[in-house]
Amino acid sequence: MSLEHAALVEQYLQWHAWNRPVDATFMGLPGHDHRLPPVGTEAEEREQAALREMQAALDALPEPDAAAVRQDAWLLRSQLRVNLEESRVRPRQDSPAWYSGEAAFAVISLLLPSPQPRSTEDLRRRLEDIPAFLAAGTKRLAGRNLPADWVERAVREAHALSRLLTDGLPQHPLWSSELAKAARAASQAALAYADSLHPGDADPASGAEYLAFLMREAHALPYSPTEAEALAEAAFYRLLHDLEEQAHQLDPQRSWREQLAALEELHPELDDVQATYEAWNQRALSAARGLVTPAKEYGLSFQWLPEWARAVAGDLYFLFYRSPAALHPGAGSVYWVFPPGSDTHSYLRGQNTAFIKLVHAVHHGSVGHHTQNARARNAASTLARFGGTDCAAGIAFLSAGTLVEGWACYAEDLLLESPGFYTPQERLLLTQFELRNAACCLADIRLHTGVWSLEQMRAFYRDEVGFAPARIWAETTRNSLYPATRLMYWLGTQAIRELRAELPLPTQDFHDRVLSYGSTPIYWIAAEMRRALQPHS
Known part of the structure; x- marks a missing residue:
């Protein structure tokens, strides 16, 4: 990498860590584990000035020739533009859920x-800073007309934080009696913050212009929102027809919804749930032989969700699996298996074998996110090692989304090429998953361009897509908070499929090359792979 580009990349990472220290903890960037994000107008102005300065410095450099430097330059330019436009159009400090989530x-x-090793001192300092941080949020948001669902999410998160600090944290090995005073004050501050919020009737849509900007500058998509909407709509109705045809061939007496509901009754015994996760993860790694090189050198440990997290995980962005820190990945990742509640039958229906295979073993584990993250840590591009990190509300860099989520969804279908891995009924579920992703792409666009209201989006998810009712509110509220995040699943998957059909590469070679670029827009990767395969004069 050229020294000038390397210096700018390092400068950006340092500035990102300073402004987003919680991200920095997840990313493994050192020196910020004791801090909370800076807040207030002055902090925003300092950040914007620094971003513009880096943008001017980057624009003054010649376009690099080396692939890794070219990749870093593109990712850095994207981040600078996206961060600046976000601060202008949808400042994170204007979202009530930003304060509660951070x-x-x-x-x-x-x-x-x-x-x-984690430090009790770092934890204490963060706890001590929470009251002032949340008070700044209360002051910033006072009198504003806020989307009602954003407020509801923030209230739920604030109450979950309070429960964590009073009930969960004392059960954690990092707990010390020295933390009690700070934890109690932070818990009270979380409840006070929740009480200060008042739902309004503001439209949560970002607007078509901002959505188009994110699609272009973050995802490198070759489509406008209108073009992507047309593609997703056509795919939705095609997949709906395919789903009905598949279901008819399997059992003409039952609809696809009835057949998928029947899959929920095929589940392990309660004592075998954790072992079923582990077994199918291993089978998926074996089934991928000849299709992609799985990350067998990097471990994945399936463990029950710890006691300290059980009362709060449902109301927070608490993931089964998180990408390990790029700078300190260790020897493996932990994958949480959520324990049963009082309704064991409903729990086991949710832990059905098909869902464990497709979502836990393949999408998140084995050759899905697990392998993708392992390969990203070895990417030649510095920024591509960090972009897919799971943080407080989503991945670190939005630009990583079409590859990160596109690959995980693509990986589900990839194992169709391993004979016998899926049953015919599970193939039906795969079609329904793709239908859902096309539908969510469509809904993301229609919500943020103002074609649909949030309630229309929810009705679509409920009546036509077949989302579980318990998921709809959280899913759609998250969609409204973060435009251009739900469209990246289906569009990313399609891009990988199209690129594979286009390039004359052996199957395993193709997939390994795609993953080698790390967390980068798949459309950028596609252009780079075409360039690499062009004959040199």
């Missing part, structure tokens, strides 16, 4: 398993 994960990020 405060909660400032604590949780220090409690999750890590190869790096």
Whole structure:
């Protein structure tokens, strides 16, 4: 990498860590585990000035020839543009859920398993800063007309944070009696913050112009929102027809919804749930032989969700699996298996074998996110090692989304090429998953361009897509908070399929090359792979 580009990349990472220290903890960037994000107008102005300065410095450099430098330059330019436009159009400090989410994960990020030792002192300092951080949020948001669902999410998260600090944290090995005073004050501050919020009737849509900007500058998509909407709509109705045809061939007496509901009754015994996760993860790694090189050198440990997290995980962005820190990945990742509640039958229906295979073993584990993250840590591009990191509300860089989620969804279908891995009924579920992703792409666009309201989006998810009712509110509220995040699943998957059909590469070679670029827009990767395969004069 040229010294000038390397210096700018390092400068950006340092500035990102300073402004987003909770991200920094998840990313493994050192020196910020004791901090919360800076807040207030002055902090925003300093950040914007620094971003513009880096943007001018990057624009003054010649376009690099080396692939890794070219990749870093593209990712850096994307991040600078996206960060600046976000600060102009949808400042994170204007979202009530930003304060609740950052405060909660400032604590949780220090409690999750890590190869790096965690400091009680860092935790204490973050706890002590939470009251002032949330008070700044209260002051900033006072009198504003806020989307009602954003407020509801923030209230739920604030109450979950309070429960974590009073009930969960004392059960964690990092707990010390020295933390009690700070934890109690932070818990009270979380409840006070929740009480200060008042739902309004503001439209959560970002607007078509901002959505188009994110699609272009973050995802490198070759489509406008209108073009992507047309593609997703056509795919939705095609997949709906395919789903009905598949279901008819399997059992003409039952609809696809009835057949998928029947899959929920095929589940392990309660004592075998964790072992079923492990078994199918291993089978998926074996089934991938000849299709992609799986990350067998990097471990994945399936463990029950710890006691300290059980009362709060449902109301927070608490993932089954998180990408390990790029700088300190250790020897493996932990994958949480959520324990049963009082309704064992409903729990086991949710832990059906098909869902464990497709979502837990393949999408998140084995050759899905697990392998993708392992390969990203070895990418030649510095920024591509960090972009897919799971943080407090989503991945670190939006630009990583079409590859990160596109690959995980693509990986589900990839194992169709391993004979016998899926049953015919599970193939039906795969079609329904793709239908859902096309539908969510369509809904993401229609919500943020103002074609649909949030309630229309929810009705679509409920009546036509077949989402579980318990998921709809959280899913759609998250969609409204973060435009251009739900469209990246289906569009990313399609891009990988199209590129594979285009390039004359052996199957395993193709997939390994795609993953070798790390967390980068798949459309950028596609252009680079075409360039690499062109005959040199």
